[in-house]
Amino acid sequence: MPMASYSTLSLTFLILSSLLIFTINASSSEQQQEPDILLTFKSAIDDPMNYLSSWSNTTTTHHCNWTGVTCTTTTTISSLTLQNLNLSGEISPSICQLSNLITLNLADNFFNQPIPLHLSQCSSLNTLNLSNNLIWGTIPDQISEFKSLKFLDLSKNHVEGKIPDGVGSLVNLQVLNLGNNLFSGSVPNVLGNFTELIVLDLSVNPFMESEIPSDVGKLLKLEQVLLQRSGFYGEIPSSIVELKGLTFVDLSQNNLSGVLPSRIGSSLKKLVSFDVSQNNLFGYFPNGICEASGLTSLSLHTNSFNGTLPNTSIANCLNLERLEVQNNGFVGDFPNNLWSLPRIKLIRAENNRFSGEIPESVSMASQLEQVQIDNNSFISKIPHGLGLVKSLYRFSASLNGLYGELPPNFCDSPVMSIINFSHNYIAGEIPEIKKCKKLVSLSLADNNFVGRIPVSLGDLPVLTYLDLSRNNLTGEIPLELQNLKLALFNVSFNRLSGRVPASLIAGLPALYIQGNPELCGPGLSNSCSNEGSDRRIAGISKLACALISLALLAGILSLAFGFYVIRRSSKRKSETGIWRSVFFYPLRVTEQDLIMAMDEKASRGSSGAFGRVYIVNLPSNELVAVKKIPTFGNPSFKTLRTEVKTLAKIRHKNVVRILGFCHSYDSIFLIYECLEKGSLGDLIGKGEFQLAWSFRLKIAIGIAQGLAYLHKDYVPHLLHRDVKSKNVLLDKEFEPKLTDFALDRLLGETAFQSSMDSKSASSCYMAPEFGYNKKATEQMDTYGFGVILLELVTGRAAEQMDSSEESLDVVKWVRRKVNISNGALQVLDPKLSSSCQQDALGMLEIGLQCTSVMPEKRPSMFEAVAALQSLGSKTRLPSLDLSASSHSVPV
Ligand SMILES: *[C@@H]1O[C@H](CO)[C@@H](O)[C@H](O)[C@H]1NC(C)=O
Ligand SMILES: *[C@@H]1O[C@H](CO)[C@@H](O)[C@H](O)[C@H]1NC(C)=O
Ligand SMILES: *[C@@H]1O[C@H](CO)[C@@H](O)[C@H](O)[C@H]1NC(C)=O
Ligand SMILES: *[C@@H]1O[C@H](CO)[C@@H](O)[C@H](O)[C@H]1NC(C)=O
Ligand SMILES: *[C@@H]1O[C@H](CO)[C@@H](O)[C@H](O)[C@H]1NC(C)=O
Ligand SMILES: *[C@@H]1O[C@H](CO)[C@@H](O)[C@H](O)[C@H]1NC(C)=O
Ligand SMILES: *[C@@H]1O[C@H](CO)[C@@H](O)[C@H](O)[C@H]1NC(C)=O
Ligand SMILES: *[C@@H]1O[C@H](CO)[C@@H](O)[C@H](O)[C@H]1NC(C)=O
Ligand SMILES: *[C@@H]1O[C@H](CO)[C@@H](O)[C@H](O)[C@H]1NC(C)=O
Numbered sequence: 028m029p030m031a032s033y034s035t036l037s038l039t040f041l042i043l044s045s046l047l048i049f050t051i052n053a054s055s056s057e058q059q060q061e062p063d064i065l066l067t068f069k070s071a072i073d074d075p076m077n078y079l080s081s082w083s084n085t086t087t088t089h090h091c092n093w094t095g096v097t098c099t100t101t102t103t104i105s106s107l108t109l110q111n112l113n114l115s116g117e118i119s120p121s122i123c124q125l126s127n128l129i130t131l132n133l134a135d136n137f138f139n140q141p142i143p144l145h146l147s148q149c150s151s152l153n154t155l156n157l158s159n160n161l162i163w164g165t166i167p168d169q170i171s172e173f174k175s176l177k178f179l180d181l182s183k184n185h186v187e188g189k190i191p192d193g194v195g196s197l198v199n200l201q202v203l204n205l206g207n208n209l210f211s212g213s214v215p216n217v218l219g220n221f222t223e224l225i226v227l228d229l230s231v232n233p234f235m236e237s238e239i240p241s242d243v244g245k246l247l248k249l250e251q252v253l254l255q256r257s258g259f260y261g262e263i264p265s266s267i268v269e270l271k272g273l274t275f276v277d278l279s280q281n282n283l284s285g286v287l288p289s290r291i292g293s294s295l296k297k298l299v300s301f302d303v304s305q306n307n308l309f310g311y312f313p314n315g316i317c318e319a320s321g322l323t324s325l326s327l328h329t330n331s332f333n334g335t336l337p338n339t340s341i342a343n344c345l346n347l348e349r350l351e352v353q354n355n356g357f358v359g360d361f362p363n364n365l366w367s368l369p370r371i372k373l374i375r376a377e378n379n380r381f382s383g384e385i386p387e388s389v390s391m392a393s394q395l396e397q398v399q400i401d402n403n404s405f406i407s408k409i410p411h412g413l414g415l416v417k418s419l420y421r422f423s424a425s426l427n428g429l430y431g432e433l434p435p436n437f438c439d440s441p442v443m444s445i446i447n448f449s450h451n452y453i454a455g456e457i458p459e460i461k462k463c464k465k466l467v468s469l470s471l472a473d474n475n476f477v478g479r480i481p482v483s484l485g486d487l488p489v490l491t492y493l494d495l496s497r498n499n500l501t502g503e504i505p506l507e508l509q510n511l512k513l514a515l516f517n518v519s520f521n522r523l524s525g526r527v528p529a530s531l532i533a534g535l536p537a538l539y540i541q542g543n544p545e546l547c548g549p550g551l552s553n554s555c556s557n558e559g560s561d562r563r564i565a566g567i568s569k570l571a572c573a574l575i576s577l578a579l580l581a582g583i584l585s586l587a588f589g590f591y592v593i594r595r596s597s598k599r600k601s602e603t604g605i606w607r608s609v610f611f612y613p614l615r616v617t618e619q620d621l622i623m624a625m626d627e628k629a630s631r632g633s634s635g636a637f638g639r640v641y642i643v644n645l646p647s648n649e650l651v652a653v654k655k656i657p658t659f660g661n662p663s664f665k666t667l668r669t670e671v672k673t674l675a676k677i678r679h680k681n682v683v684r685i686l687g688f689c690h691s692y693d694s695i696f697l698i699y700e701c702l703e704k705g706s707l708g709d710l711i712g713k714g715e716f717q718l719a720w721s722f723r724l725k726i727a728i729g730i731a732q733g734l735a736y737l738h739k740d741y742v743p744h745l746l747h748r749d750v751k752s753k754n755v756l757l758d759k760e761f762e763p764k765l766t767d768f769a770l771d772r773l774l775g776e777t778a779f780q781s782s783m784d785s786k787s788a789s790s791c792y793m794a795p796e797f798g799y800n801k802k803a804t805e806q807m808d809t810y811g812f813g814v815i816l817l818e819l820v821t822g823r824a825a826e827q828m829d830s831s832e833e834s835l836d837v838v839k840w841v842r843r844k845v846n847i848s849n850g851a852l853q854v855l856d857p858k859l860s861s862s863c864q865q866d867a868l869g870m871l872e873i874g875l876q877c878t879s880v881m882p883e884k885r886p887s888m889f890e891a892v893a894a895l896q897s898l899g900s901k902t903r904l905p906s907l908d909l910s911a912s913s914h915s916v917p918v
Contacts (some may be wrong), residue, residue, distance in 0.1 A: 061104055062090040064124045073116035075881065079109075103127045110156075111135035115880065120145035127151055134158040134180070137795070137880045139842075142186065147172035158204070159183040161795060161880060163839060171196035182206040182228065185839060189213070195220045206230040206253065213237035219245040228253040230277065236260070239278075244269040251275040255302070259283055263303075268294040279304040279351065286310035296343050302351040304375065309356035312381075349373040353399065357381055361405070367391040377401040377423075384408075385424075390415040401447065402426040409453070414439040423447035425470070430454070433471075438463040449473050449494065457495075459483040468492040472517065476500055480518070485510045496520055496539060504528060504546075518543065526555050537691070609668055610687030611675045614645065614698065621653060621689060621696060642701060650701040651686060656773065657694050667695065670772045677741060681733030683756055683766040695773060702764060707815070708753030708824070716822045716856075720863035722761045723819045727870060728895045729763040730755055734812060735888035737768060738805050745769045746803050748779070750811030751792040752818055752825065771803070791825050791836035795880055806882035812891065813877025817841050820871045822856030838878050845875070869898045 062084060069082050081093045091098035097106040104125045115137040122128065128149050134156045141164035146152060155173070158180045165188030166181075173179070177199050187209040194203075195217025201224060211234040219242035221227075227249060229235070235258040243252070244266020252270075255277045262285035263278065273295050283306040291313050295301075347368050353375045360383035361376060367388040372395060381403040389395070390412030396419060406428040413422070414436030425447045432455030438446065443463035449472035456478035457471065466487050476498040484490060485507025493508075494517040503525035504518065516531065520542035527540060527548035540546055547555040621643060641653045667690055675685040686698045707726060710716060718726075730750075737745040747754075747768045754767045771779035780801060783793075794810035814825050817837045825837045844850040855867050873894050877885050886894065 061125065064121055065090060065093065065096070065104075067121040068119050071117040071119040071121075072114050074112070074114055075883075076113050078112040078114075097130075099127065106130035106132075108132040109136070113137065113881075115139060118143040118146070120148065122146070123149040123152075125149070130154040130156075132156040133160065136160050138162060139880060142166060142170070142181070144169050144172070147174075151175060153199075154178040156180040157184065162186055163843070165189075166191055166194070168193035170194055173197055174199070176200060177223070178202045180204040181208065184208055186210065187234075190215055192217055198222070200224055201248075202226040202228075204228040206232070208232055210235050214240050216240050216242065218242045221246055222248070224249055226251045226253075229257055230255045232257045234258065238262075239264055239267075239283075241266055243267060246270065247272070249273060250297075253277045254281065256280040261285070263288060263308075265289075267291070271295065272297060274299045274346070276300065277302045278306065281306055283308055287313050289313050297346055298344060299346050299370075300349040301347065302349065303355065304351040305354040307356065308352075309358070311359035312352075312357055312362055344368055345370065347371055348394070351375045352379065353377045355379055359383075361400075361403075370394055372396045372418075373398075375399045376403065379403055382406060385410055385413070387412040389413050392416060393418065395419055397421045398423070400424050400427065404428060406430070409433060409437060409448070411436060413437065416440060417442075419443055420465075421445040425449040425451070427451055432456075433458055435459075438466060438469075441465070444468070446470070457481050457500075460487065464488060466490055470494040471498065473497040478502070480505055480508075480523075482507050484508060487511070491515070493517070496542075504531065504540075516540075527551065537693070607691070608687060608689040609671065610698075611672075611685065614647075614649075614651070614687055620646065621698075652699040652701045654697045654699065654767075655694055656697065656770070667773060671695075671697070673743065673772065674745075674769055677737075677745075679733060679736045679741075680762065681729045681764055682736065682768065683764040697773075699766060702756040703759045704757035704761065706753045707755040707757060707763065707818075708751060710757070711752055711818050711822070712824045717858060718761075720859055720866065724866065724870070724895065724899050725761060726755070726757070726763045727816055727819055728892065728899065730765065730812060730815060731888055731892040731895055733763070733765040734808055735892050737765075738808070738888050746771075746805060747808050747811075748803050749783075749792075750808050750815070751790070752815050755815065791838055794882065796882055804882065805887065806885045809877050809885040809888060809891070810882075812888070813874045813879075813885070814838060816870055816874030816877060820856065820867050820874060821854050822858060841871070841875070845871075866898045870895065 065082055066084060069079055072079070079094055081088055082090075089102075090096060091102050091104070095107055095109040095112075096104055097108070099105045105127055106129055107122070108130065110132050111134070113136065114133070117140065118133065118138060120143070122131065123146065129151055131146065131149070131152060131154065135158065137160060138157065139161040142157075142162060144167065146155060147169070152173070153175050155176060156178065159182070162181065162184035163186065166186060168191045170191060171193035174196065176197050178201060179197065180202065182204045183206070185208065186205070189212035190205065190210055192215045195215065197203075198220050200221050203221065203224060204226065206228040207230065210229070210232040213235070214229065214237045218224075218227075218240045222245065224246045225248055227243075227246070228251070230253045233256065237257075237259055238261035239254065239259055241264040243249075243264055247270065249270050250272050251274060252267075253275065256279070259278065259281040260283060263283055265288040267273075268288050268290045271294060274297050276295075276298065277300070279302045283303070285308065287303070287308060287310070344365070345368070347365075348370050349372060350365060351373065354377070357376075357379040359381070361381040363383065363386055365371065365374065366386050367390075369391065371392050374395070374397070377399045378401070381400070383405060384407040385405065387410045389410055393416065395416045398419070398421065401423050402425070404427065405424065408431035409429060411434045413419070414434055417440050419440040420442045421444060423445060426449075429448060429451035430453060433448075433453060435458040437458065438460045439462045441462060442465055444465050445468045446466065447468070447470045449470040451474050453471070454475040454477070457476055457480070459481045460466070460469075460483050464487060467489055468491065469484075470492070472494045473496070476495070478500065479502035480495060480500055482505045484493065485505060490511050491513060492515040493511075493513060494515065496517040496519045498521050500518065500521040500523060502523065504523060504527055506528050508516070509528050509530045513531075515537045517537075517539040519539040522545070523540075523543040524545035525547070527546055529548070531538070540551075544553070547553040639655050641655065643651050643653050645651060671685065671688050675687075678684070683702070684700045686700060688698060689696045704710070710718070734747060734750065737747055745768065747765060748771055749767055750765075754765060755763045756766050757763055774782070792811040792814050794807040797807060814837060817823075818825050821837060821841065823837050823840065827836075841854050844854045851868055851871060852864070854871065855864065859867055873886070873891060877891060879885055
């Protein structure tokens with residue numbers, strides 16, 4: 028027995044100890060493995076900035092302390108966060124050998140590949156963040172294998188196709204973010220499966236076309252639903268009122284129609300932001316949105332009300348900060364309670380047909396910053412309570428039925444910046460304005476104001492736009508207004524009298540004083556009846572004549588040097604305001620002629636985000652192209668003239684010449700030489716792009732030379748900033764010339780950026796880094812140039828808008844094809860003869876380098892010129908290799 032028990036014991040010990048050894052082995056081998064797994068993962072990754080230098084088997088740093096690695100307490104890796112490290116290359120499946128990996132965050136890098144489905148083998152992965160990379164391709168149905176995922180973020184990539192039904196299997200999802208991609212088709216009817224979902228983001232998928240699935244009402248934990256700018260149509264499902272936890276709702280800029288679900292306000296008590304702007308919604312606003320329980324309307328009309336109403340009456344929407352319902356067809360009374368919510372910051376309801384009043388209780392909206400209710404049917408006095416809101420910086424309510432007098436405190440908010448009460452029925456005098464020292468723009472046009480222009484306006488240091496036109500104002504224009512740096516001063520059509528202050532006229536970009544028969548002064552039909560000043564005026568005009576003839580003489584002289592300047596400054600008190608012009612070339616045309624000639628017929632397409640182009644036939648029978656650029660009164664004339672001159676002095680055979688420009692308060696007309704063959708973009712866009720290879724090469728070299736000149740040879744160095752085939756014009760010899768260059772210098776950086784932003788969402792000429800790096804670089808121009816090369820080689824337009832499977836931009840289309848063996852030959856334009864195949868492949872290669880994702884891998888424009896010229900020399904001038912490759916740029 029003891030013997031037996033001993034042997035049993037020893038056997039047990041043996042088994043136990045071997046088990047123990049086994050576990051020790053296993054765990055130690057696991058610990059050795061984790062660094063190796065990381066190193067394998069790293070070896071597939073491109074890390075140009077060497078952020079992963081700590082990932083190395085030669086350092087003594089424990090791998091849990093490597094960049095981006097987080098371990099659990101037991102030193103197994105639980106999370107990899109390699110965000111914003113400029114990484115590219117391949118996301119290797121080896122990472123799934125980390126059996127406890129919960130989080131993989133590769134956001135804000137340059138991974139350029141399809142969705143890494145193999146990661147579904149990471150059995151414990153619950154967070155996958157690939158946001159803001161270059162992920163492409165469709166989501167296959169196998170996405171359903173990611174059973175464990177709770178947070179899936181594929182936003183800001185180029186994923187396309189329909190969202191597959193398979194996502195319905197990801198029943199644990201809490202965050203689903205597919206925003207900012209190229210998805211198309213409709214949302215599958217599987218939303219009801221996401222019972223844990225908190226955030227649903229399908230925003231900015233412009234090719235999507237879908238109704239909002241009605242089972243959205245089953246997502247009882249949903250807090251954020253972001254579907255803006257994604258092609259949603261149809262009605263907002265009424266089930267949305269079941270989602271009592273909603274805080275952020277953005278359905279703006281879709282094609283939604285119908286009425287708002289009736290219980291929406293009273294059910295969504297936690298709302299913070301509600302945006303349904305820019306849809307086709309109509310009908311009455313839901314009865315009782317944000318309504319107080321018990322109290323249905325709150326309106327106080329006494330001007331002595333001092334703003335300490337009890338706030339217990341407001342029951343709902345206590346958290347609402349932003350309400351945006353503008354640009355729809357809503358009718359009926361605007362819900363009164365919205366005006367006095369304790370947290371409300373923004374109310375935008377312009378361009379509807381709302382009626383109703385602005386209540387005194389608006390004073391309780393102590394966080395209110397911005398109100399825009401223009402173009403509605405509000406019939407209301409302007410409440411005294413509005414002046415008690417100290418955070419208000421914008422209030423615009425033009426085109427309504429506002430009446431009564433302006434309360435004296437209407438501009439008491441210390442941060443007030445924009446006030447627009449134009450086109451209403453407000454009467455009485457304009458109160459003196461003292462407190463709002465930050466006021467930039469005041470428009471009271473087209474009301475029934477009487478009395479004088481308040482002198483205190485002259486004490487508002489940043490007042491820039493002042494429009495008091497079409498009232499019944501009397502008296503003189505206060506001299507104090509000369510203290511201001513106004514850009515717009517409009518007092519036309521009042522009953523003002525007396526002398527117009529001289530310096531007010533002199534420095535103003537836009538002055539409108541017509542329709543005041545009793546005003547007098549230089550340049551007006553009614554010169555003031557003061558002898559001395561009359562003589563002075565005569566003197567001035569004599570001097571002006573002398574100057575003009577001098578200028579003419581100088582012009583004729585400088586014509587000899589190929590440079591001709593006449594400055595004309597005319598003040599026309601017409602609709603078009605004051606025009607000033609500078610010509611660099613003897614154009615026999617007046618501003619009036621230009622404006623008359625620019626009718627719709629002359630308009631050529633809708634070229635460019637920066638304005639229209641008109642082809643104008645001058646009286647001398649010359650054709651010129653005139654580009655009209657709205658400036659919103661930004662740059663001063665002096666700056667503008669300097670900048671245009673900078674651009675107009677460029678003389679290069681591949682840059683379009685600027686012949687002159689005219690300028691008024693709100694627009695610039697740039698006059699360019701006109702080229703016969705139109706733009707390269709239009710030529711390629713026509714579908715039958717037949718150009719022979721030698722012309723394509725010539726065009727490519729010409730553009731490259733033009734850009735190289737702007738970048739490096741011209742002083743000051745310029746960036747084009749909008750390189751695309753539509754901005755390449757061709758003369759009758761197919762010599763290319765760049766146009767629309769360096770418009771940032773005319774518009775100012777901010778205005779330029781915002782125009783670019785509004786169009787770049789869809790533009791594939793924009794370098795990928797444009798999204799996060801707003802500072803313009805030469806490499807961004809190079810990228811645009813690379814896209815043009817790809818257009819020339821493939822004969823495809825950069826952006827093809829057909830709905831078929833092939834609706835990719837040319838960069839992605841080419842990249843995808845050239846990855847397949849022999850793919851390079853397939854992308855070449857089939858219309859090219861086989862004899863130029865070798866050159867075409869060469870240009871393709873240069874195009875791919877220029878469009879490379881990493882800016883520093885793109886060649887300079889000089890390198891591009893040299894590379895393209897060497898292509899040309901090989902075919903056409905085989906014996907003159909040396910001379911042809913010297914890349915001198917003709918100036
Ligand atoms: C480190 O890793 C490299 C490649 O992964 C290998 O060649 C080398 O032998 C390793 N060095 C040590 C000290 O483990
Ligand atoms: C990581 O580094 C910190 C301090 O640098 C150290 O205290 C810690 O022990 C290290 N962790 C591991 C697992 O080596
Ligand atoms: C990524 O690379 C660009 C260009 O080299 C550089 O300007 C940028 O700072 C890098 N970003 C990070 C996060 O290092
Ligand atoms: C993914 O990363 C981005 C970029 O940092 C971040 O804004 C986003 O919230 C992350 N997504 C999730 C689901 O955590
Ligand atoms: C919804 O989830 C269930 C499991 O909870 C699954 O059986 C079903 O297939 C899912 N539906 C879809 C459309 O994926
Ligand atoms: C929007 O919907 C209406 C019908 O409700 C339709 O006629 C119109 O074409 C749609 N617009 C767009 C841009 O889809
Ligand atoms: C405002 O009204 C309250 C209550 O009627 C009163 O106590 C207070 O003195 C008033 N404040 C001012 C500034 O008139
Ligand atoms: C307004 O209501 C909130 C929440 O009910 C309360 O905390 C606050 O004290 C009230 N303020 C006033 C001035 O009554
Ligand atoms: C201006 O005042 C005159 C006289 O008081 C009046 O006849 C006229 O209707 C007023 N015009 C406007 C636009 O209010």
